[in-house]
Amino acid sequence: MKTVFVAVALLTASTLAQASSTDSITVYQDPNCGCCSGWVDHMRESGFQVKAIVTPNMNAIKAKLGVPVALGSCHTGVVDKTGQVIEGHVPASAVRKLLADASVQGVSAPGMPVNSPGMGPMDGNLVTVDFDGKAFSRD
Helix, strand or coil, rough: HHHHHHHHHHHHHHHHHHHHHCCCCEEEECCCCCCCHHHHHHHHHHHCCCEEEEEECCHHHHHCCCCCCHHHHCEEEECCCCCEEEEECCCHHHHHHHHHHCCCCCCECCCCCCCCCCCCCCCCEEEEECCCCCCCEEE
C-alpha cells in the first residue's frame, strides 16, 4: 500500500512539473476591460498557469508580438516556453492545438465574440484563426 502511495505521489508531482513548464502563459490586458479576467479564469480552470499583467500599452505589446491589427482583441497572451501568441478569447482547446504545432505563430478570436470564454457560453460556432487569417479551430 505504501509503495502505491509513493508511486501515485511521484506521478502527480511529475505531471504537475510538466504542466507548469509547458502550459505557462503571460497575458497582457487593458486596465479598462472587465472580460479579460473571465478568460484568465477559463485558462486556469483548464490547467494553464497564467500570469496576468494589466497595462495601458496594449497597442505596443501587440505590435511587438506581431499580432495583425485586423485580428486584435482586448488581451494578448504569450506561451512562456514557445513564444506563441494567443490573441483574445481563444478557448483552451484551441490553445492546446496551438501548442501541438510549433509552426503556428499565433491564434486569435478577433474582436469580442459573445460565444467565447470570458464573454459568454460556448456554442460550438466560435472560429479562431491563425495569424494568416486562416481558420484554425471551431469550438
